[in-house]
Amino acid sequence: MAILALLGTLLYVVGAIFSLIFTIIILIQAFKTSVGWGLVALLVPFGILVYIFKFWDQTKGPFFKILIGVAMMILGALVGLLAAGAGAAAA
Secondary structure, three states, X not given: OHHHHHHHHHHHHHHHHHHHHHHHHHHHHHHHHOHHHHHHHHHOOXXXXXXXXXXXXXXXXXXXXXXXXXHHHHHHHHHHHHXXXXXXXXX
């Protein structure tokens, strides 16, 4: 079951990196729009979501890629839990 736990960890880490990269891409787009939008997206809670939905045509691609990364993270966590449960049952 160690391989399953490793797979879960790998999926989670790859998903987190994937999401982080595309979040940074959206932040760069926000700063290209204006410094004000960049600061709002960076510093205001949920400001990046406001920017995403206001400029949907520019941000829908990276936004869906962020969601793919989040799905990978959820799948990795579930695989990790499955591995932990199988390891506990075997002991």
